[in-house]
Every structure is written in C-alpha cells, then in structure tokens.
Amino acid sequence: MANCGEFIRSQFPLIDDELMKYVKDILDSSAGEFEDTEEVYEAVGEVLQGISEKSEDDIREICEKLLHMLQPEKCGTANGLRKVLDAPIHLASMTTNHNETDDLKSIWLQTRDDNLKVDAKKLEKAEAKLQQKQQKQKEAKMPTAAPVLQTATASQVTSKKDSKLEAKGNNRTQDIRIENLDIAYGDRVLLQGADLILACGRRYGLVGRNGLGKTTLLRMIYSKQLKIPSHISILHVEQEVVGxxxxxxxxxxxxxxxxxxxxxxxxxxxxxxxxxxxxxxxxxxxxxxxxxxxxxxxxxxxxxxxxxxxxxxxxxxxxxxxxxxxxxxxxxxxxxxxxxxxxPDLLLLDEPTNMLDIKAIIWLENYLQNWPTTLLVVSHDRNFLDTVPTDILHLHSQRIDAYKGNYEQFYKTKTERLRNQQREYEAQQQHRAHTQEFIDRFRYNANRASSVQSKIKMLDRLPELKPVEKELEVVLRFPDAEPLSPPILQINEVSFYYTKDKIIFSNVNLGATLESRICIVGDNGAGKTTLLKIIMGILSPTVGMRSVHRGLKFGYFSQHHVDQLEMNVNSVELLQKTYPGKSIEEYRRQLGSFGVSGDLALQTIASLSGGQKSRVAFAQMCMGNPNFLVLDEPTNHLDIETIEALGKAINKFTGGVILVSHDERLLRVVCKEFWVCGNGSVTNIEGGFDEYRRIVERELEAQNKS
CATH class of the missing domain: 3.40.50.300 (P-loop containing nucleotide triphosphate hydrolases)
Incomplete structure (x- = not known):
C-alpha cells in the first residue's frame, strides 16, 4: 500500500491527508477483492475526480495502475510479461554443463529417469484434445456470441398525389400523415393498419404499456423508415452528447x-x-x-x-x-x-424526465407549453402528461387511437368510451339471444315461418360487435418482511465530503423504522445517492455514526440497475445465477409476482423493453427477502399502470422504504416523510410534496428574475 500511497500523492499533489487516508483505507480493505479496473474506479474514481481537473479517461488509467500495484499477479511477472512454454522442457539437460557442486543440481534432477521425458508429439495431441473438449463445454454453457437482436420493419400506404408532390419538391405541408401503418419486430406485430396524424404546432403525448413499440415507432420516424415530407426537420433526443x-x-x-x-x-x-x-x-x-x-x-x-x-x-x-x-x-x-x-419542425422526446430532477422537470413543463413546432413525446410521468400535451395518442391492440386534451381528459374519455362499448355489446348480445330464442321456438311452426325467416335475416344483417378488450391489470407483490423491534436505522451527526472544500452534507440526524415511507428529494448532485449509500453501509460517513438493527436486510434498486443486468440470458437463468439451488417453479413464481410470466420469462434480457427489464430487476432484488427497500429512481422505465402498481405494492409492503424519485404522482401516493438534500445539509420538511413543490417554484422564480 505504500507504493499506492506514493503513486496517488504523485498524481494528486494537492490531496489532503484525511482524503488520502480515506482512499488508502478503501483500497486496503478491498485489495484482494477487485476483479477489474472498473471496480477500482467505482470505489475511488469519483473521489479522485472530485479533487482534480483530470478527465474520466485519465482517472480510469490511474485506477488501472492502482489495480496492478494491488494485485501484481494479474499483470504477469515483474517485467509485466508472462512466459508461456510452447514446448516440453527437460530440466535435467539444463544442468549438464554445471559442476557437481553447482547449486542448480538437485537430488531429484540427478536421479530422474530420461525415459520419463514427455514426447512432444503425444503432448501436442493431448493438448489438442483438451482444447477441443474445453471448447465443447464452453459452447454448451453459453452462446459463443451475443444474440443477434431482431430489427423492426415497417410499411405504409402513400397517396400518388403526395408521392408526385414529393418527387417535384413542391410538398410544403407541415402536417405529418402516416396512414395504414404496419410495424413488425421479428415475428411479432406491433402495429397493423394504424394511422398516425400529427398536426403542425400540436403537442402529442404517446402512451401505452411497456413493450408495445412506442420507442420503436419514434426511432422509425427519425430514421426515415417511415415516409414523411423530406423538408420537415426531425430531431430525436436519444443519444447523449459525445464528450x-x-x-x-x-x-x-x-x-x-x-x-x-x-x-x-x-x-x-x-x-x-x-x-x-x-x-x-x-x-x-x-x-x-x-x-x-x-x-x-x-x-x-x-x-x-x-x-x-x-x-x-x-x-x-x-x-x-x-x-x-x-x-x-x-x-x-x-x-x-x-x-x-x-x-426542429418535429421534436421527438423519449422519457425526457428520466434524467431530470424535480426543479428541471417543472422548468421543462413550463418551457414546452410554449413550444412553437410539433412535439411527440413518450412519457409515463402523469403530471408531465397533464401539463404538456394538447393531444394523447394511445398505442394498444396494434393500433393508435387519438384523443384531444391532456392525460386526465384522455383517461376520462377512454373510460367512458369503453363503458359505452361494453353496454352496446351487452345490449346486442341480449337482443341476439332473445331473437334466437324466438327462432328456435317457432322454427318448425308453419304459421310463423315468415316471421322466423325475417328474424334470421335480421340477425345476419346485425353488425358483429366484439367484447371490449380489457388490458390486464398490472400487479406487483413485494415479499413479506421479517418483523424487527426498534431501533431499526439511525444516523447521528453524520457528515460526508470528498475534500474539505467540497462538503456534500454535514450534521445530519435522521432515523427510519419498518413503517417508514421516506422520499429523498433535491437537485441532481445534491447528494441523494451518496446519502442512500451511507444508509446502506456502502459508504462510510466522514464524521458521525450509522447504526442499524443486526437483522436488517436491504433491497437496493439503483437507477442503473436495469443497465447492469446480464443481457445474454433469460430472466429465469438470471435468477438461477444470482440465487442458485432453487426450483424452476420458484424462480418463475418470483418473476410472475412482478408481471414477468409465460414466454416473457424465457426471452433474453436484451430483447425486453426497458419497463420489462425493470420488473426483472425488482424480482432479482426481492429474491433475497429484504425487510427494507432502498429505491433509487425506480420509475424511470415503467409505464403508468406499472407505476401505479408499484405505489400499491409499496403501501402493502410490511417493511421500510426509502425512495428517490421525481414522479410526482408516486410521491403523493406513497411518501409520508420528505428529506431534502441541498446547501450542504439534509432537512426533514413538513407539508409533504406540496410544500417541496412550492419551495422549488419560488427558487425558479428567483432564478428567472436574476
């Protein structure tokens, strides 16, 4: 570790003694556990980057050198090279040029029989057989390459008039009409005979269950796989800016x-x-x-x-x-x-609120209300959908239905429309049954023959109404928590900083029980995730004490949990790897409690939508039967129905919950206590979410005035 300390001091000459001790303690305690450079970077990279102007790539290179110092065996011999023998060596022959007193001569080497020398040809054959066997075992265990994901294909009907105008360059319309649209993803049909009409200057919210093709539709519009007027500029916010x-x-x-x-x-x-x-x-x-x-x-x-x-x-x-x-x-x-x-003429946004804190979301809602061109946004944030869109497009049953108004108006209209359709269907079924009863009763009565024939013709002419397709209700179930007697969780006089001039928070005194429903809010970078890690013991406080019940078991859902799932296996195999030794039925039952059932559980993780991956991550988290849930941005990939189901599941959970989220509806349903991170402290505010929103709006007003 002395070498590591000297190396760190040489790279960061301004590092203070306390921070140096903190970094050395982390490296010392985990020296033999680091698997690769990425784990070293996760442990100390953020700390080192916070005290210098070095880039992320520079810090990663430093972490790689630290790994080599901590585990030299991972880097070969002292000169950094490993000698691989490509032929048998007879050690006795190495001593023939030495005297009897030579140190290289040994007892076993003197008496070794030359007949025991390995035959080079036999060794070569044996190695070839061994490599062949190992290759077969490897192929049986896992695929030789990552699965090739299917790609989506699309077709649409375009009018001859539009085609001629487009060919001549005379098409000046700002409206977008995509008619009789079909989209398939491999063998699975996402849209069939659907129409998508976007009027210039309108703001459209695209909603629907996870996995139905909303993101796919946006990508196909942006890539021009769907034909729209060539003069319309399109921008799709999906990829981050290159650094x-x-x-x-x-x-x-x-x-x-x-x-x-x-x-x-x-x-x-x-x-x-x-x-x-x-x-x-x-x-x-x-x-x-x-x-x-x-x-x-x-x-x-x-x-x-x-x-x-x-x-x-x-x-x-x-x-x-x-x-x-x-x-x-x-x-x-x-x-x-x-x-x-x-x-741009058409702006495509896919879950824009996922990357934002509540203050930025409120600002974005206000900004987009005056958006001058056409907007198509996929979002599952109920409050955002109530504030921004002028129209809602509902993707379901392989078609798109358009509704005027925001999400609340859409929900009321859709509910009333479905209710009327169900009434009409039931009335027709009663009418059909009554008419059929008359036909069956008088079918062989000669006096009623004309009436029977009339009734039969009338039944044939009736339009055949279909029953209302009800979307399956999403249900999430967290396992029952083991009861514990208080005190459960307490942090006293806690402070945390990477450097003394970069204090995250100080003098924090907070506690939680198994009845707690706590939400941590604050600006990005205010220390919300850091506080979560201190609560769970992943980070140690710089000053102060953390005390927890010895029977407390955390279930942690990180905001990057979905991206960290193993993509080349299916959901059942993922749980088998994480929690081996259980029956297939138990794994499938666990996945089913989070809505991952049937064939969905056997699809590779890579082929699932973001929301479906989140459900798998929840199932994986709960397999260990935690009694305290720590959820960091759990709603990022979930559809509206699943977010509502998550709220119900949290309320029914018999353990404690600490939540970091920006979803206003979920926070109102679940949270009873609010911890606000900001200005170097963590405070408990009275008045719930309404009070926090008022605080944020006042800050935005002051910011706009300045």
Missing part, C-alpha cells in the same frame, strides 16, 4: 448551423480584408452577412442557450466546462438542451 473539449454552451450554440456558418464566413471575409484583399465584392458580402446575422438575432443566441442550460440545471460555471467532463446523465441533458435550442 470532447467543446464547452457546454458552445455545444448548444453549434446546433444553429445557419448562425455558425454566417459567423464563420464573417471571420473569413474580415481576415481577407485585413490582409489587404482588393476584392470589392467582399465588402458587399460582409454587409449581407451582417444583415442576415441581425435578421436571425444572432447576438441573442448565447443568452437563449444559457437560459435553456440554466433551466436544465447547468450553473454558469458548468456552462463553461468541456463536455467530456460531464457524466452520461448530464450529457443527456446537453442533448435535450441542443434540441430545445435548435427548434
């Missing part, structure tokens, strides 16, 4: 290609004139460039970009940082900021 040396603010400004090209041309002309160019046309062109820049209000662009970044949580200091210094979540925010700034 490089471009400043965050400049990254947003670069989206306006017209402005960027004009500024570039302005510099070129100015440089040419400064260098004494005699071209008279340059002055004229420069005047035209200035006029165009003034026309598009180019001077106001930096302020507009800064407002968007600020609303999404970027401080003035963060706006001047290189994009490579941000984590994946912040780069996704940058991608959203770029989309909002560039204002």
């Amino acid at each position: 490089d040396d471009t400043l965050a603010l400049q990254s947003v400004l670069e989206c306006d290609t017209v402005r960027e090209n004009l500024l570039k041309r302005e510099k070129e002309i100015t440089a040419a004139i400064s260098n004494g160019s005699a071209d008279v046309s340059l002055s004229t062109e420069l005047s035209e460039v200035y006029a165009q820049l003034e026309n598009i209000e180019a001077d106001k662009a930096p302020a507009k970009a800064s407002i968007i970044l600020s609303g999404l949580g970027f401080t003035p200091e963060m706006q001047q940082r290189a994009t490579r210094t941000f984590s994946g979540g912040w780069r996704m925010r940058l991608a959203l900021a770029r989309a909002l700034f560039s204002k």
